[in-house]
Amino acid sequence: MANYFKKVFLFVLLILFGTSYLKAGPYVYLSEDSLVSFIKITNKNLQQKKLVNYIKLRFQNGPEASIPQGKAEVYRELDKFQVNDREALKYFIESTIQRRFSNLSGAENAMIKAINQASKDKADFLTYSFISHLAFIQTDKGNAIGAIYSYGLAQKEALKLNDPQLQVVLNINISDLYYKLNLYDQSLFYLDQALSVKEQNKIKDDRFYTVISYNKAENFFRMGLVDSLKKCHDQLLGPQNKSYKLFTYQGRTAYYLSLLKHRNAEAIQQIKALQASKQYVVNDVDNQNLADCFYRNSQPDSAKAIVDELLVKPYSANHPEIKYHLYELLGKIARDKGDYETAATNFDLALKQSEERINNTTQVGNISAQIKIDKIESSFTDTAERYRRERLILILIIVAVVFMLAGIVLLYRSIRQKRHYEKLLYDTKKQELAFINSHEVRKHLTNILGIVELMNESKDKKAEFMEVEKHLYSSASKLDDAIKNISEKLSD
Structure with missing residues (x-):
């Protein structure tokens, strides 16, 4: 059974993207002994990267029925080879499984234990990766304040690792959180930061280019900037893009353009065609946009049916910015039908979600400002330390030159004498x-x-x-x- 599972369980591995919110990356198929080969990697950081991606993809994307057996198998191999960070990795496995089954509190508790163990083991990459995953869990729980704080901690760990690719990934993930909070300027700022780090360090991976272009397109769509969205859509159609979700990105930005140009009937057909395609990666965002299309296309009953389905989903329950829009749409539908009592109820619910969203946004803004201050302080400290080192080197050079000149003078005098x-x-x-x-x-x-x-x-x-x-x-x-x-x- 184990061998059969190994043969069928050929799933994808995102080489660089150790995050669930980074929306790009080619598939790399794992062989039967991939876990063992990753364990045997001598480079510590590379080994940790491979194991984190292996665990995440096996337990997050693999068949649910295989999870108990897979967990026992991975635990056995970690113990067999006496992997130094095995306890931290086991907590990470448990957290990933709990998140898979929507037990977000259990996932958060296990991830905190994983972070503490990784810090104790001085496993720098694991600490960075686990803090980033903690931010994902907090985002799923609707804890934007905790998520942005965790991202701030992850930024410090990424700077310690001095890995530009990790900094690019982290900036993209932070931008995604701000996008979900409707803070589009902040989101675009971090996407620009990601692109700047990529270009400054001459990172040639085009997957970064693709995901940054797509995430910018999403922000421009929410901001209603047609020309900017069109530019990003054209970039996604260019030859340099690399992503297994490229078809999804291209299709989604295409119907975004139809929506902004108020071609609702066309957008409805585009969304339905994409949802029917096996190449397309379906997202709840598509259903939200489809509901808006139906409403604007004078099909309120179809819009209401979609909204009712979305409101019962756990993800929507944790995000006031999503629920605000859904309740507002229900209020408009009821109002248009003359059901003012239902409309008032839904508008009231939307107002409550708006208040919660504003409160979260204010607190996130405060924490974000503090993180930027910490980053500036860290940058100032690094600059001061670099200046101190350069000053010390300059002093040593001057002293060496003085001694050299003194030696030359003494030698000259000795020769003359x-x-x-x-x-x-x-x-x-x-x-x-x-x-x-x-x-x-x-x-x-x-x-x-x-x-x-x-x-x-x-x-x-x-x-x-x-x-x-x-x-x-x-x-x-x-x-x-x-x-x-x-x-x-x-x-x-």
Whole structure:
């Protein structure tokens, strides 16, 4: 059974996108031993990335019936290979399963335990990833304040990891939260931040380009900016896009344009055709837009039927910005039919959701401002630290240059002194040699010459030679000694 499950369970792995709200990424099929191969990766951060994506996709996207067996299998492999972060990963698995079955409180509690364990294990990527996933859960619960605070913590972890791709992903996810809160300018700001980080770090992954273009299109649609939406739609039709949801993005932005141009009947046909397509990834947003289309196309009963279905869904219950729009639409439908009592009730419910939304938005704005202040402080601290390091390096360079110059000066002075003393020694030797030459060599040479002259003037040269031989030999020996002395001094 296990082998059969492994063979059938070939699902997709988002290589870079460790988040459920990032709406792009190609599929990578996992082999039977993918889990083991990921466990054996020696690079710590890469291993953690692969395991997080594996767990998320296996338990979030895999068949529900396979979850108990899959959980036991993954636990067994983590224990078998003594994975250092196995306890944190087990909490993450539990959180993912609880979220899969809409037990958001259980998912949140398990994720908090996973974060605490990852922090204890000093597993930096896991800490970042788990905090990001905690933000997703808080978003699902409608806890926008907690979600934006968690994203702020995740930003700090991403900066510690110094991974530009994580910063791009995080900015996209934060923009998605602001989009859900109808804070479109803030959402666009973070999308621009994501694009800026991508370009500054020359990240070549076109999936980022695609998801940023699509998310901008959603914001422009809500803001009613037709020209900006058209530009994003055209970008999504370009050749450089890469996403398994590209067909969905292109189709959705196409009917967005029809809606903004008030071609409601055309938009209804587009939405229905997309929902019937196997290539299209259906979203509750499509049904909300379809309800609006029906209402504007004078089909209120069809609009009301869709709204009633959406209001009973757990996701809608946790999001006042969605419920506000739905109750307002029901109020308009009842009003148009002359049922003013029902209309008043629905408008009252919409008002309550609006008050809650405004309250959440105000608190989120405060937290967002604090996060920006923290980011500025962090940036200032980093800049000050960088300046301190550069200043220290500059001081060390100056000290090294000073010592080098001092060494050169001392060496120069030493060479000059050496040359001076060599000159003195040379002059002394020269004088000494001159003295030897004048007093020793010339003296003995003069003696020899004198003796030879006496011998030349003598009539009995033989007798004379016998008489001066001893003096001649003595002078010659002394001359030889003097010459040897000069030779030795010249050698020195």
